[in-house]
Every structure is written in C-alpha cells, then in structure tokens.
Amino acid sequence: MPAAEAAPRSRGPGDAALATSFAPFERHRKVLLAVSGGPDSTALMLLASRWRAAMAExxxxxxxxxxxxxxxxxxxDARAEAEAVGRLAGALGLDHAVLGLPRRLPATGVQEMARNARYDVLLAHARAIGADAIATAHTGDDQAETVLFRLMRGSGLSGLAAIPAERDLEGIVLLRPLLGWAKDELIAVCAAAGxxxxxxxxxxxPRFARARLRALMPELAHEGLDAARLARLAARMARADAALEAATDEAAAALWREQGEGITFDRAGLLAQPAEIGLRLIGRAVERAGGRAPELAKLEAVQAWLSALPAGTGGARTLAGALIRAGQVRVTVRQAPARRPGTGRPGGASSGARENAR
Ligand SMILES: Nc1ncnc2c1ncn2[C@@H]1O[C@H](COP(=O)(O)OP(=O)(O)OP(=O)(O)O)[C@@H](O)[C@H]1O
Known part of the structure; x- marks a missing residue:
C-alpha cells in the first residue's frame, strides 16, 4: 500500500525534534539500526542517516x-522485504545484513519467541561488527499499547513504565530514539521521501492480543485516553520506578548480606521496610538466587506470607527457582533444590518447601 495515505504532521526532519531524538546516539561509536522494513523502522533508517549527515556537516x-x-x-515475503531494506540502506550509504535465526520457531507463542530470537541475533551481529548500541523504532503508539497491554496483564508500577528509551542488553545499549514520535509522523517521513x-x-x-488492543485505541482516544496520555503515564511511572529503585538500593545497602550461596536479611529489618521496598528487596534476592524475575502477584503472595508469619515461628516458600526460608531472626533466599522430574516437587527440600509445593 502506498505510504502517502497518512496525513503528514508538521515536523521537518531537520528540526530540533530530530536532534533531541538522536542525541543519545552521540555517546556511541557505532549504532546498529534494527530495520524490519515496516514503516517505523524504515523511517528510523531515513531519520538516523539524515541526522548523521546534518551532524557531520x-x-x-x-x-x-x-x-x-x-x-x-x-x-x-520476508526475504524480498529484507532485500528492499538492503537497497534503501545501500542508497543511504549504510552497510546492511540479513540475519537468519539459528533454529526454527515453534508453532505456539511465536511472537514472543520471534522477539527473543530476534534480540539474540541482533546482539550477536552488533558484537560482530563492533557496534556498541542497537536502535529499534518503537514509537509513541507502541509505548501506549504496551501500557495498555501491561495494565490488562496486571503489571505493577515497573511494568507500567513500559518501554525505556535506553537500557542495557547484555553489555550493548538498546536505544529507542522514536518514542516521542507518532506512527503517523513516521509514515509521513517515508511518504515525503517517496x-x-x-x-x-x-x-x-485478531488472534494476537496486541492487535486486538490496537484496534481499541481509537475508541479509547475518543474518551480521552489517547496515546500521548498513556505515554505520559509511562514516563511518570518510569520516574517513580527510578526513585523506588534508588530507595531499594539504600535499603539493600543496610540489609542485604551475601552468605555462602544465599542472600540473608534481618527479618525484623526487612519487615520494617515500606511494603514496596520490602517487596523489591525480596524480588531482587529471588531473581539473583533463582536466576529469573518472579511474577509480581506471586512475589506479593510470598511477602504477605512473610508478614503474616507469627513472631518466633519460621517456614519456607519457593518462588521462581529460589527458596525463601524465614528463620526467627533472619530470612534467607537461595537457589531452590532441583525439582524431581514428574513430581513437581522440590527434591530433598525442607518441610517448608514441600508445604509450598502442595
Ligand atoms: N525482522 C526484524 N528485523 C529487524 N528489526 C526488527 C524486526 N522486527 C522488528 N524489528 C525492530 O523492532 C522494533 C519493534 O518491532 P515490533 O513492534 O514488531 O516488535 P515486537 O515483536 O512488538 O517486539 P518488541 O516491541 O518487544 O521489540 C521495530 O521497530 C524494529 O526496529
């Protein structure tokens, strides 16, 4: 379909928005642009090379x-689309690579698997070509959809912070320079460039929840819940999340003790923390010991259990591969013993852990 359908908004590519959007690129040696050939990432390629030319000038x-x-x-169609990206990249004077996946994707959960596999191959390629950052073309509309999606899934404050403009991806920086742009604006950029x-x-x-949510957006916008408002909520959540993480760092400095293979907290000190901080401390310990982040609702259940334990008694729970054991004075979090295949129960675990498995 021709790109020219969208109504262009008045944002010229040489304006301050371009400089602001791409300012984070200035801190990098080489940035790998992840371009699918869709409108957003095609515009990313056009805008980034324009920004670079203006800066070089x-x-x-x-x-x-x-x-x-x-x-x-x-x-x-994917191969032909990748080749079209290659032609445009060539015209802009940029090196282009088509990356395949090492394994075939399974039939179910394909979007999530595709995304994870995509980041893996992009990371490997970035390393191979000496790039220290990868940029994707997530837009303000993606940000808004992500907020809605996470609300629907019951996310907490950190989840509602949605897509960060910048984050670490195994030592490479992942940049999202176009979060301040609406998809319509990016379609207009492509159209203007022909x-x-x-x-x-x-x-x-409509089989994908994201697509169903996307279809609801116009009605929500009609009621006032538009993409800009949802994106503002994400920004506010990100600000609050950063403050809570800083407070958690402070609490960790006072309470977090690494002993042997576990993390130990003073039980009374942990319970005296504001609930959100205590929750984050336990969550960090679980992630460190168990190797994966716990689900918020399950983490909340563990915290509720811990808070309700009568003084002088103890017990244990497992969560996300970690074993949380409450003694009379200390709470210890360590890797949970491996599950015995087929039983769904932790093998050789304490009575408390077995209690949890029921
Ligand atoms: N096949 C691809 N090749 C290179 N980059 C891609 C590809 N697909 C997506 N991307 C990059 O990822 C961005 C987000 O794409 P999309 O919204 O389709 O991803 P998603 O599956 O929702 O994953 P996520 O939003 O978590 O990255 C695109 O703007 C583009 O920069």
Whole structure:
C-alpha cells in the first residue's frame, strides 16, 4: 500500500525534534539500526542517516551506522522485504545484513519467541561488527499499547513504565530514539521521501492480543485516553520506578548480606521496610538466587506470607527457582533444590518447601 495515505504532521526532519531524538546516539561509536522494513523502522533508517549527515556537516563527532534485518523464516515475503531494506540502506550509504535465526520457531507463542530470537541475533551481529548500541523504532503508539497491554496483564508500577528509551542488553545499549514520535509522523517521513514500506499482516491479526488492543485505541482516544496520555503515564511511572529503585538500593545497602550461596536479611529489618521496598528487596534476592524475575502477584503472595508469619515461628516458600526460608531472626533466599522430574516437587527440600509445593 502506498505510504502517502497518512496525513503528514508538521515536523521537518531537520528540526530540533530530530536532534533531541538522536542525541543519545552521540555517546556511541557505532549504532546498529534494527530495520524490519515496516514503516517505523524504515523511517528510523531515513531519520538516523539524515541526522548523521546534518551532524557531520556541522563537524560534530558522529557514530557509524549499520543496518540489520532479521528474517524469521515465517513469511514468504520476508526475504524480498529484507532485500528492499538492503537497497534503501545501500542508497543511504549504510552497510546492511540479513540475519537468519539459528533454529526454527515453534508453532505456539511465536511472537514472543520471534522477539527473543530476534534480540539474540541482533546482539550477536552488533558484537560482530563492533557496534556498541542497537536502535529499534518503537514509537509513541507502541509505548501506549504496551501500557495498555501491561495494565490488562496486571503489571505493577515497573511494568507500567513500559518501554525505556535506553537500557542495557547484555553489555550493548538498546536505544529507542522514536518514542516521542507518532506512527503517523513516521509514515509521513517515508511518504515525503517517496519510500515505500512493508506491512506485517500479523499487526492486525485478531488472534494476537496486541492487535486486538490496537484496534481499541481509537475508541479509547475518543474518551480521552489517547496515546500521548498513556505515554505520559509511562514516563511518570518510569520516574517513580527510578526513585523506588534508588530507595531499594539504600535499603539493600543496610540489609542485604551475601552468605555462602544465599542472600540473608534481618527479618525484623526487612519487615520494617515500606511494603514496596520490602517487596523489591525480596524480588531482587529471588531473581539473583533463582536466576529469573518472579511474577509480581506471586512475589506479593510470598511477602504477605512473610508478614503474616507469627513472631518466633519460621517456614519456607519457593518462588521462581529460589527458596525463601524465614528463620526467627533472619530470612534467607537461595537457589531452590532441583525439582524431581514428574513430581513437581522440590527434591530433598525442607518441610517448608514441600508445604509450598502442595
Ligand atoms: N525482522 C526484524 N528485523 C529487524 N528489526 C526488527 C524486526 N522486527 C522488528 N524489528 C525492530 O523492532 C522494533 C519493534 O518491532 P515490533 O513492534 O514488531 O516488535 P515486537 O515483536 O512488538 O517486539 P518488541 O516491541 O518487544 O521489540 C521495530 O521497530 C524494529 O526496529
């Protein structure tokens, strides 16, 4: 479908918005642009190379740019779309690679698996070409959808902070320079450049919860809950989350003790913390000991159990691969003993852990 359908908004590519959006690129040596060939990432490629040219003209230090497209092997058109990205990248003077996946994706949970696999291959490629950052083209609309999606899933404050503009991905920085842009604006960027883009049919496939939520957006916007408002909520949540993380760091400095293979807290000290801070401390310990982040509702249940334990008594619970044991004075979190296959119970665990398995 031609790109020119969208109504262009008045944001020229040479304006301050471009400089603000791409300012985080200035801290990097080489940025790998993740470009699927859809409208958002095609615009990312156009805007990033325009920003870079303008910066170079002003003799500013600019990072190298490179482009990669992941072919998930899921759609017959994917190869041709990747080649089209390659042609545009070539015209812009950027190196382009098409990356395949090492394994075939399973039939179920395909979107999530595709996303994880995509980040893995992008990371490996970034390392191979010496890029210290990867940029994706998430937009303000993606941010709004993510907030709604997480609300629907029962996320807490950290989850509602949604997509961060910048985060660490195993030592490489993941940048999202276009969170301040609406999808319509990016479609207009492609249209103004006379560049066509691919359309992913799964974006409108009602089998996917994301697509169903996307379809609700116009009605919600009509009631006042538009993308800008949801994005503002995400920004406020991110600000509050950062403050709570800082407070948790302080509490950890006073309470967190590493002993042997476990993390130990003074039980009274832990319970004296504001509930949100105590929750985060236990969550961090569980993630460290068990190797994965616990689900919020399950973490809350463990905290409720701990708070309700009568003084002078103890017990244990397992959560996300960790064993949380409350003694009379201390709470210890360590890796849970391996489950015996088929029993669903921790093998050789304490009575408390067995109690939890019921
Ligand atoms: N096949 C691909 N090749 C390269 N980059 C991709 C590909 N698919 C998506 N991306 C990058 O990821 C961004 C987000 O894409 P999309 O919204 O489709 O992803 P998603 O599956 O929702 O994953 P997530 O939002 O968690 O990254 C795109 O704007 C683009 O930068």
């Amino acid at each position: 002003a003799s500013a230090k600019v990072p190298e740019l490179a482009v990669a497209t992941v072919d998930h092997g899921l759609r017959p 560049v066509d883009f691919a359309r992913d049919p799964s974006n409108a496939d």
